[in-house]
Amino acid sequence: MCVVLALACVAATGWSQSVKWIVSRDNDFWRETKTSLSRHSEMTPVLTIQAGDGKGDKESRGETPGHVFKHWGTTFNELDWEAFIALDRDVQDKIMDDLFSPDGDLRFTRGRVSMNCNDYGSSWYSCDEVPGDLELRYFNIERDKRGIIPLIRAAQKFNPELTFWISPWSPPSWMKINHDYPVVSSRHNNADPRIDYLLFGAVDGIDEDEMKFLGERNSQFPRKLASQDYFIQDPRYLQAYANYFCKFIEAYAEQGVPVDMVIYQNEAYSYTPYPGCAWTAEGTVRFNRDYLAPTLEKRHPDVKLYLGTFNTNRLDHVEKVLSDSLLRESIEGVAFQWEGREILPEIRKRYPDFSYICSESECGNGDMDWKAGEHTFFLIADNLGNGCDEWYNWNFLLPKQGMSRWGWKQNALIELDPETRTCRYTPEYYAVKHFSNLIRQGARIEGYYYDKADRVPVLAVRNPDGMLLVVTSNPGDNERKLSLEIGSRYLNATLSPHSFNTFCIGANEALSL
Known part of the structure; x- marks a missing residue:
């Protein structure tokens, strides 16, 4: 060349x-x-x-x-773990060295963890699926100990100073008005289609494929906002859920995984057939301001609360949330991903004292090709250029085509060939490397x-x-x-x-x- x-x-x-x-x-x-x-x-x-x-x-x-830029990071998911354990130990070590060592290729210093199952889990679970257990007597992280925490420990071997933040995709199913982990029914779940009307007050306009993220959608997202909160707005449930976050932080600390930041919900505007939870602006303010923030302040005052993750370009909606002055006093930053990037410059202009992060890279469609790498390269530059001081990759290791358990394909930085048990470093890996290998913590x-x-x-x-x-x-x-x-x-x-x-x-x- x-x-x-x-x-x-x-x-x-x-x-x-x-x-x-x-x-x-x-x-x-x-x-x-x-x-x-x-x-x-x-x-x-x-x-x-x-x-x-x-x-x-x-x-x-x-x-x-x-x-000032602070951190490069990635996410620890169950399907990454399944791909990881298919590899020989020397290949595993090479990957973790490349990703996490301070003198490696990508030099990630932070990790994102899903509290409960996310869309790249192997199947639905939460840390407490006992209906009505408001005292959280049956809370546990046994599932995490079988996949997520071993994957984290493999990374900590090469960077013991890694720190972490958490966000849920869905609360325990019994804490939701539909008593199930998805938001809408689909051929990929067992949700009852008769109550899909809960989302908008009518079934018209619900499209399970709307969540198949295939790049720039160039339109208002979501096309409709949820008409009600899917999390039960009973004070007992709201307080139990705030306590749930604290128990998760404590359980992970016992495993040697330090959590120093919390975000209440991943993509409250993705009305998903996989684990998810729709929130209104009012519900978002209520839970964060009146329950999560004071509970964290009491039990874990060293843990920061960020708001997000905002994956919507509806500026008026985000402004409605941030306009609450008491809520603003409780948070230290705001997280954007996907369409949220489009309103990041304006929100940062209005609220310059917050920190802003890109909480998730766009996940692609399983091609893992040069075009996907070019898109990721632009997104990193645009997020950093418009004010993000942290940036997080989504999956770092998946089999070819990266098929989720909920029926579509996504990308990763490293692609596994299950037949040969060999890996290919994708163009997206090098797109990230062109930034993270050289841009240091504290760079301006x-x-x-x-x-x-x-x-x-x-x-x-x-x-x-x-x-x-x-x-x-x-x-x-x-x-x-x-x-x-x-x-x-x-x-x-x-x-x-x-x-x-x-x-x-x-x-x-x-x-x-």
């Missing part, structure tokens, strides 16, 4: 400055070459980055600093550019040591020229078609501009 460079002519003095350039294309990943900074630009720069180390105050740097986002017309995202990030990183891709069929103004110099390059690119300007070079 030939990478075409278009460098500005070096001045007569021979001045140039070396820049590491890492390029990936389909089936030709992580090629390192070099380019150089120039005195002149070949085109109008898409970004202007000030010189400096990113540590000075606004006045001395001559700019407004961006937000210096600039972000994206033009929908050419679809080229450009993210500029400065690490705590002063190293400047420019991460960009070219998803088009033709070469794309790029120029950035960096201090008094310019980074000029031509990006190969369908390529991921990371430019590294070392700390000394960045400081000398």
